[in-house]
Amino acid sequence: MVSPRNVPPFADSETRKRNFEEVNKGFDAETAVSEASRCLQCKNPRCRQGCPVGVNIPAFVNEIKNRNFEKAREIITADNNLPSICGRVCPQETQCESQCVLSRLGSVAIGALERFAGDYVLGGKSVALPEKLGLKAAVVGAGPAGLSAAADLLKYGFDVTVYEAFHIAGGVLSYGIPEFRLPKRIVRAEIDSLKAMGAEIVTNAVIGKSYTLDDLKDKFDYIFLGTGAGLPVFMNIPGEGLNGVSSANEFLTRVNLMKAMLPDSITPVQRGKNVVVVGAGNVAMDAARTAMRLGADKVTVVYRRSRDEMPARKEEIEHAEEEGIRFMLLTSPVEVLGKDKVEGLKVIKMRLTEPDEKNRRRPVPIENSEFEIECDQVIMALGTSPNPILKRSAPDLETDAKGVIKVDENGLTSVDRVYAGGDAATGAATVILAMSAGKRAAAAIYAAATKK
Amino acid sequence: MYKIVRKKQLAENVNEYVIEAPLAALRAEPGQFVILRVDSEGERVPFTIADYDPDKGTVTILVQTVGATTELLSRLDAGDSVADFVGPLGNPTDLTKYDKVLLVGGGIGGAVIHPQAKLLNKIGKPADVVLGARTKSLLLYMDEMSRYAARLYPMTDDGSYGEKGFVTDAVAQLIKEHAYDAVLAVGPLPMMQAVAEVTRPAAIKTIVSMNSVMVDGTGMCGCCRVTVGGERKYACVDGPEFDGHLINFKEARMRQGFYREQEKEHYCRIRGEIKNG
Ligand SMILES: Cc1cc2nc3c(=O)[nH]c(=O)nc-3n(C[C@H](O)[C@H](O)[C@H](O)COP(=O)(O)OP(=O)(O)OC[C@H]3O[C@@H](n4cnc5c(N)ncnc54)[C@H](O)[C@@H]3O)c2cc1C
Numbered sequence A: 001m002v003s004p005r006n007v008p009p010f011a012d013s014e015t016r017k018r019n020f021e022e023v024n025k026g027f028d029a030e031t032a033v034s035e036a037s038r039c040l041q042c043k044n045p046r047c048r049q050g051c052p053v054g055v056n057i058p059a060f061v062n063e064i065k066n067r068n069f070e071k072a073r074e075i076i077t078a079d080n081n082l083p084s085i086c087g088r089v090c091p092q093e094t095q096c097e098s099q100c101v102l103s104r105l106g107s108v109a110i111g112a113l114e115r116f117a118g119d120y121v122l123g124g125k126s127v128a129l130p131e132k133l134g135l136k137a138a139v140v141g142a143g144p145a146g147l148s149a150a151a152d153l154l155k156y157g158f159d160v161t162v163y164e165a166f167h168i169a170g171g172v173l174s175y176g177i178p179e180f181r182l183p184k185r186i187v188r189a190e191i192d193s194l195k196a197m198g199a200e201i202v203t204n205a206v207i208g209k210s211y212t213l214d215d216l217k218d219k220f221d222y223i224f225l226g227t228g229a230g231l232p233v234f235m236n237i238p239g240e241g242l243n244g245v246s247s248a249n250e251f252l253t254r255v256n257l258m259k260a261m262l263p264d265s266i267t268p269v270q271r272g273k274n275v276v277v278v279g280a281g282n283v284a285m286d287a288a289r290t291a292m293r294l295g296a297d298k299v300t301v302v303y304r305r306s307r308d309e310m311p312a313r314k315e316e317i318e319h320a321e322e323e324g325i326r327f328m329l330l331t332s333p334v335e336v337l338g339k340d341k342v343e344g345l346k347v348i349k350m351r352l353t354e355p356d357e358k359n360r361r362r363p364v365p366i367e368n369s370e371f372e373i374e375c376d377q378v379i380m381a382l383g384t385s386p387n388p389i390l391k392r393s394a395p396d397l398e399t400d401a402k403g404v405i406k407v408d409e410n411g412l413t414s415v416d417r418v419y420a421g422g423d424a425a426t427g428a429a430t431v432i433l434a435m436s437a438g439k440r441a442a443a444a445i446y447a448a449a450t451k452k
Numbered sequence B: 001m002y003k004i005v006r007k008k009q010l011a012e013n014v015n016e017y018v019i020e021a022p023l024a025a026l027r028a029e030p031g032q033f034v035i036l037r038v039d040s041e042g043e044r045v046p047f048t049i050a051d052y053d054p055d056k057g058t059v060t061i062l063v064q065t066v067g068a069t070t071e072l073l074s075r076l077d078a079g080d081s082v083a084d085f086v087g088p089l090g091n092p093t094d095l096t097k098y099d100k101v102l103l104v105g106g107g108i109g110g111a112v113i114h115p116q117a118k119l120l121n122k123i124g125k126p127a128d129v130v131l132g133a134r135t136k137s138l139l140l141y142m143d144e145m146s147r148y149a150a151r152l153y154p155m156t157d158d159g160s161y162g163e164k165g166f167v168t169d170a171v172a173q174l175i176k177e178h179a180y181d182a183v184l185a186v187g188p189l190p191m192m193q194a195v196a197e198v199t200r201p202a203a204i205k206t207i208v209s210m211n212s213v214m215v216d217g218t219g220m221c222g223c224c225r226v227t228v229g230g231e232r233k234y235a236c237v238d239g240p241e242f243d244g245h246l247i248n249f250k251e252a253r254m255r256q257g258f259y260r261e262q263e264k265e266h267y268c269r270i271r272g273e274i275k276n277g
């Protein structure tokens, strides 16, 4: 008989919806051991296939069961540089946990265990670095892709300089994902350990403006581009220029990076009373829950497909609902209403078509089904595309029509000695994929450097 | 930290800062801007690059004290530092391809046209320059401009110096008398809009510099968006300078005022007029 899945404690929904404390409190050691003991240690572990980077899940879970917490962490970090972060933000229910043989009884809580092991030595123990190769690598962008590439390049013996456009490193981990889901001290610990390993992190450096890619090629032996996909998409509907319409990126950056939620912050942010968020991914959930925490009376998520298609992590959707966020599904905005400020949103009802060959159901508008909803703030969380700055300064860097950098399986771009990975090379994706792209490119760079 | 090498008061509430920022100075060009934060809790605010020296690694900005951040900045002196300083951002505007250029600066807009005037002079195509301000003491960079301009037309609202009137009066007159290939107008939105209206009937290429509210300055937040010829553009990565005849000024003016109430409160708090809480 397998015991039921352990659930970590969550902050009370009525209190937490007005503060920025972390919602999921994580396992304590006893619960972690008890949860780890539920694992059947399958001979052919399917969870591992569900993990985009193939972490040796049964092995680390077994170490937790045996209370070798540090060892558990080491096993994870062989494949994943950011266990504390991925344990918190990976969509485990569609990855490792979905493959667990216990899934019908309640999969092993692999994400929560990963987080526990990661936090056990926050930021990781210092590692002995090999002898220097005498080669210099530049990493552009300090998001998960860049941080992970930088860490591995250091471990291979490169001298590493990281250039970051913002005044703080971390990428989306710092400016996008809110404190209540990913406390910034976790992100800082990763950055600090990178610095302790000897990385030079240069903030306020926009590559393509301060230095061009050619400048970096002159100064460095190898370059990794982890510039993300930060350019927000709007809908191109009338009224989007009105005051009170913003991208989720603007809204979240003002709060997360500029701390606009604090009463004495100098950075302003709109605190709507009746807020509509358009979209249903993690970004939309984060924006909706942040709006609630800034004091909204009512927050509504408007999404053109149905519940089954909502791309956000399941836990975030559940938490949003507990916090009183409403969902208006199969509905799509057609116009933002208002004179010079947002006063409402005109929307249209949608239906899903029959599944096509790829088993995808498209949303199509239902004629004459428009109606209006009242609101004083509209936040667009419709996705992002890669930032054009770097590309504009480097014409021979090949990209697709959307600006996504073209790379081969090692992350090599069309430009000699220049690699890329993460959202910049895939379009908006996930932390774990960005992390692994950085790791893969670092290995490829090392291989190329030592072959010569 | 980025050190203030020199500070000079140019007029009431207008200071010039020379700041040590080698990365920003390296490739700076006329028309570009920087974003700075005064301290580690600061807001990110944009300022035009008024001058630059890649050899010394310095960038010059002109700052008018209008609110909380600029007030904090005004309290700093040479030797002090600002926490963050990033640039050059935005696209340079290349006026060197035109033979006869008219530069129009209103108020702090003199900062923006200063590097253009300097460059056009250097390549032997000195521009005509109209500088406008409320009153004499607010006319910026008069000495430098008289050196660089082919002809300089100062204008004051109160007639305390140069001609009495608005910059548009001078522009309307000048475009009748001279054939300009391009006009660059920089200043408050209503002034740029007015200049664009004056040059529109004559179909003279008119470039304006959009001072939208910004956060990142790298195309990441969309808060600087402006509508140009019906298309959405980001002032920070597509601009800041655009064709003045295509800008939707009505929307731009509305958007600029969005955070005004909150900003006012921050300003009063910093000046001690409101207590925290
Ligand atoms: C609000 C939000 C919530 C999310 N939630 C989740 C989640 O729960 N789970 C999950 O797996 N994923 C989530 N994601 C997606 C995930 O964060 C991204 O896929 C991931 O961060 C991509 O990493 P990256 O390193 O490629 O890019 P980024 O994290 O975007 O980092 C890129 C960095 O490069 C810098 N940069 C860009 N251009 C330049 C330049 N020219 N010069 C110098 N620096 C530059 C940027 O400033 C930035 O710091 C979320 C994203 C958002 C926005």
Ligand SMILES: Cc1cc2nc3c(=O)[nH]c(=O)nc-3n(C[C@H](O)[C@H](O)[C@H](O)COP(=O)(O)OP(=O)(O)OC[C@H]3O[C@@H](n4cnc5c(N)ncnc54)[C@H](O)[C@@H]3O)c2cc1C
Binding pocket: B033, B043, B044, B045, B046, B047, B048, B049, B061, B062, B063, B064, B065, B066, B067, B068, B069, B070, B071, B108, B111, B112, B210, B211, B212, B213, B214, B215, B240, B256, B257, B260, B263, B264, B267
């Ligand atoms: C590309 C660009 C170039 C600029 N160049 C100069 C310059 O050379 N010299 C100069 O004195 N000013 C310049 N400005 C305007 C300057 O950025 C604002 O005056 C400054 O942000 C005011 O900050 P504050 O906190 O002191 O005042 P606030 O009280 O915040 O605001 C006062 C006014 O400034 C505007 N403003 C506020 N925040 C921002 C922001 N983040 N971005 C843009 N505008 C904002 C508001 O519309 C408001 O009406 C420029 C703006 C842009 C976008």
Ligand code: FES
Binding pocket: B213, B214, B215, B216, B217, B218, B219, B220, B221, B222, B223, B224, B225, B234, B235, B236, B237
């Ligand atoms: S300032 Fe954020 S996109 Fe332009």
